[in-house]
Amino acid sequence: MSWAGKILRVNLTTGAVTSEPLRMDWAKEYLGSRGLASKYLTSEISPKVDPLSADNKIIWATGPLTGTMASTGGRYTVVTKGPLTGAIACSNSGGYWGAELKMAGWDMVIFEGKSPKPVYLSIVDDVAELKDASHLWGKSVWETEATIHKTHQDPLVRVSSIGLAGENQVLFAAVVNDLHRAAGRSGVGAVMGSKNLKAVVVRGTKGVGNLADAKEFFKVTAEKKKILHDNAVTGQGLPTYGTQVLMNVINEVGALPTRNFQDVQFEGAKDISAEAMATPRASDGKPHLVTNQACFGCTIACGRISKIDKGHFTVENKPQYWGASGGLEYEAAWALGAANGVNDLEALQYANVLCNEQGMDPITFGATVGAVMELYQMGVLTQEQLGIDAKFGSAQALAYFAEITAKGEGFGKEIGQGSKRLCEKYGHPELSMSVKGQEFPAYDGRGIQGMGLTYATSNRGACHLRSYTVASEVLGIPVKTDPLTADGKPELVIAFQDATAAFDAAGICIFTSFAWGLADVAPQVAAACGPEFTLENMAKIGERIWNMERDFNNQAGFTAKDDTLPKRLLEEPAKTGPAKGLVSKLPEMLPKYYELRGWDNNGQLKPETRSRLGL
Template identity: 80%
Template sequence: MTWAGKILRVNLTQGTIKSEPLNRQWAREYIGQRGLATKYFVEEVDAKVDPLSPDNKLIYATGPLTGTMASTGGRYSVITKGALTGAIACSNSGGYFGAELKMAGWDMIIVEGKSPKPVYLSIENDKAELLDASPIWGKTVWETEPWIKNHHQDPLIRVSSIGRAGENGVMYAAIVNDLHRAAGRSGVGTVMGSKNLKAIAVRGTLGVGNVRDPKAFMAAVNAGKKVLHDNAVTGQGLPKYGTQVLMNVINEIGALPTRNHRDVQFEGAKDISGEAMHEPRKTDGKPNLVTNQACFGCTIACGRISKIDEHHFSVENKPQYWGASGGLEYEAAWALGSANGVNDLEALTYANFLCNEDGMDPITFGATVGAVMELYDMGLLTKEQLGVEAPFGSAKALTYFAEITARGEGFGKELALGSKRLTAKYGHPELSMSVKGQEFPAYDSRGIQGMGLAYATSNRGACHLRGYTVASEVLGIPVKTDPLVADGKPELVKAFQDATAVFDSAGICLFTSFAWTLADVQPQLAAACLEEFTMDELNTIGERIWNMERDYNNRAGFTAKDDTLPPRLLKEPAKTGPAKGLTNKLPEMLPRYYELRGWTPEGTLKPETRTRLGL
C-alpha cells in the first residue's frame, strides 16, 4: 500500500485533467518518485525532444514513504528533460508540498503540452482544475505563494511555483515550494515556465492510506529514527550547523573549489562557514542564523533560517529583505562564496534569498558568476559589458548579478545561459566547470578522487546527490576510504549511485544515508508496501533505475565522450593542501566503472545487462 494508486494527467494544450490508475507492475519494479516517474517519462517522451518544446513532459512524483511516519518522508521529485543539460533531469525537494500531494490522494502529476496563457493547477483532494495565473505571472515565488493562499482563503494550501527566472527562460530556473525549499537543479523550472504553468497548489486531507503491517512499520520507523538520533552527523552535526558543517572540513582537506576551481582552498572559508553563521555580528551583536528548521516528518532538521544585517550594503534600503527566511546551505554558500572568492556572509545570504525569491539554482548561478569573474580577470569581459567591476572577491558584483539575472536585465541575460553556453560564447568553453552542461557542486575532485568519477558519470550532469562518495572518502561512512587514491573508487561510486536511486525513489531524504544503509530502509518499505522488497531486490532496482536513465541519455545523443571532466581538473594539479600536485585520475577509473556497470567501451548497455535488469 502507501501508493495512492492514482496519477493525475494534465494536458495544458487542451486544458484537460484526468485521473489514471497507477501502473502497479512498474511500481513493483521502480518503487516510486525518481524511479517510477522516470519510467513513465522514458516510455512517453522521445529522447530527442527539445526540452522547451510542448512535447517535453514534466512529472511531479512522490514515493511510497512520502507522507508516512518514516523520518524525512516529505520528499517529492520533478522529472523532465533538463533545459540546462538536455539530459534526463530529476530534482528532489523537501518542505511540506510532497506530503500534501500524497495526502490529496496522488502519487504523481504528469504535465503535458503548453497552455496558451498562464495558468496554475489547483488540487483539493480529488478535485483538480486549471485556473488563470495572469494576476501572478511576472511575480516572484514570495509573492505567488501568499497570493494563492489568500485567493483560495486557505492558509494551509501548499504551493510549488516558479519565479521570474522560470518565466524569463533562465536556463537553471528552479521550482520552489514552501518559500525556500527547491527542486533546484537542471532547469526544471525553465521547463515549467515554457509550459506557461506558474504553480501547483495542493490541499490534501485524505491521509496516505494504509500501510501493509502497521505494527512492523512503526517498529521499523522507530528503529530508523533511533539510528538517526544516535549518529554524529544526523543527530548532532546537521541539526546544529546544517550542511554548512562541511565548509571548514572540506577546506582543510584541500577539496574546496575556489575562484572557478583555480584553487582548492579558500582563505575566507571560515568567514562563510556554519560556525560563522552562529557568531554574533560586530555590527548588531546578532548572529546570521535565527534557527534551524525541519521538513515534513524530519527528525534531523538541517534547514537554516537566517536574517541579514539590516545595515549591510545589499539590503540597507530594502526592508523587504530584513525578515528571516531560508538561509545558506553548504552548496549555496560555496557556489556564491568560495567559487567566486567572496567571503561576505551577509552578501551570500542576500544572493541566496534572491535565488529563493525568484527560483534560481544557486549552484549553477554562483558557478556561472565564477566563470564570468575569470573572464573578467583575463580581460575578456569589461565593466562596460557587465555593468560592474567584477574581480574575484567582489561581493558587490555577486549581489548585482543576482539582482539582474532573474529579471533578465543587461548582462543578466548572459548569466542566465549558465557557464557552458556563456563561456563558449566568449571563446573559452574550458572555463565552464561542468559535466553535461551542469555545474559542479562544492567538492574538488583532485582532493576527493571518487567525486570526479561520480560527476563524470552522473546521469543528470555534475551532481553530488547521485553518488556522494564524500561520505566514505571524507566522513568514513559506511567505511573510510582514502580520498587521494583512485583504487577501489569505481566499486564505491557504483554502490553509492545504485543505493541513492533507491533512497530517492522511496520518498525519503538522502541525508538519512549518513546514518542509514539500505538495510535500514528495507524493513520500512517492506512493512509499508504490499511487496516485500528484499535487500537483493532493492540493489537490483537501484541498478535498474540508473541504467534506465543512462539508456535514455544515450538515445538523447550522449556518449562516452560526455563522461569527462574539464581540462583544469585533469591537467592542472592542485596547488595546496593534501592533494597538492594531484589531478583527477578519471582515465584510470572509467574503464573499470564501465566494466562493473556491464556497459560497452562506448558507454552503452550490453544486451546481457538489459536482459538482467529487464530493460
C-alpha cells in the first residue's frame, strides 16, 4: 500500500505538533488527497464556521500515487473552508512539494487554531517543528523561499508559502510552491494568513515504498506513460504550447469570454496566444517563451518559462523582473487579457508574475478587474476612486491594479475582496461573473453549454477543473459532443465530475485525462494500494467524494438557488461566432442533472443516495 500511513497534526494555538496514524478505513473509501482531506475536514469542522476564524482548519494532502513513478505523481491539495465562497475549498498544485512530503513519510498535515505570532512548519522526515517566521512576514513568496533555503542550508528543501496577498487577507490569495506552482483558487492562502502561518517547509529522504505489487506497478505505469506519449494532446500539444494552445481555438468556437462576458470572441486573441508567445518580438528578436517545464514525475511538461521584454513599460526600471520566470497558462492569459480587453502580452506576463510573487489567483484577480472596468465604463466608478483611467483594453490599468491588489493598497483592497462583494457594494451584483462567489474561468457557457452546467453545480464555485467538458465538446475527447446543445450534457458533466474527483484523490494531474480514462488510473492505484481498487470502485469513490462535498455545502447554507449563472449568460445571447443568438440552456439541464445525481428538487442528497455511497 503506497500510503505513508500517518498524518501530522499541528495545533497553531498551543504549538503542539503530533503524529497520528492515517484512518485506513477512510483511505479505502476516499483514497487520498482531495477525497481523504475533505473527509477529515468535513468530519472535524462545523459547516457554518467562519473561514478566517481560528475554528477553521486547513489541510495539505497527498494521494497514494503522489511521490511514486506514476506519471504526474507530484500533486498535492490544500483543503479548507474557502473565504471567497464560504463553500468547501480544495486547491490543487504541482511542482515538487507534494512528492517531498510523501517522501518525508507523511500523507497529510492538518493545521488547526491560530498562532499568536507568525510561524512556519519545518518537516525533515520524522522531525516536525514550528519555527518563528517574524522575519519572513511581509516578504513575497520568492523572498520567503530564498530566505528559507539559506536558513536551512539545503537547496532541496521544498517550500509551500504565502506572499503579501495571503497576509493581507486577499480573498483569492493562493498558496505557492516552487516559485510559480500554486494551489490557486478559492482563497486558501487567506486562510493560511489568518492563522499566522507563513510557510510549510519539507525535506524528505525516505522515498515511497510499500507498493502492494511493485512488479505490476512498474509494468502498468510504463504502459500508461506510453499512452500519454503517443497522444496528440499530452504527447505533442501541451509540451509544445502548454495550455495556451487553447486561446485561438476557444476564440474560434465563440466561447472566449471578452470584456467581462459582454462578448464571446476577442479580436486581440492572436496577440496573446501560444503562437504569439513562441514568436520572436520586434523589440529584441527573442520570443517571450524560453522553454517548457515539468513538475515531479511528469512526462507531459506543459509548464511555461518566459521572459518579459526589458524595455516594456511595466519592467523598464525593475531589473528584478528581467529573468526567466513562470509563464502564462491559458486561464491566466485569458483572465488578465481577454476578460479585460487587453492584448499586450508583456503586460499580461507582468501581472501574472506579480500573482506568482505575492500569491494571488490570476483568474479571480483578472475577472474582478474585468468587472471594475465595466463599472468604470458605466460611470459607476471614477478615475478618482480607482487612481487610474481604467477603460477596457488598458494594459497600464491592469499592471497598476496587480501592484496595488497584492500590496492591499488603495482601491486594491476592494479588488482583493473579489468581484461578488465589489459589484454588490457598488450596486450592480449582476456584473459579477461568478458562481457561489467564485469567478468563471476562460470558457463561455453560451458557446460551450456543458461548461455552464459545470460552473453552476461545481462544489467550489465556478471552476473548469471539476468537469472539463471542453475536452468532449471542443476537442472530441473521449467522444465528440455538440457544444451548442443541452442534449446529453447532464450525463457528460456528471461523468467528468466523478472521474475528476477520483483522479485528484489518486494524487495525479487532471491533464492526464486527455489521454487516460479511469480504466487507466484504476490498475495503477490497484498495483500501488491493493486489488480492491477496481474501475467500478474508483468510479464510486469519485461519486462519493462529489456528494460528500455537496453535502457539506448544503449544511453550510447553500441551496438549489445557488446552482445558477449570472443573468448575462441566461438572458443576453452571444453576439458573434457559432453560438450567436444563444444563451445558456442551464434551466433545461439542471433538473435532469439533479435527477441523475439522486438529489431532490432542492439539490439535497436523497436518503437512498446517502445509503448507497455510505455517507
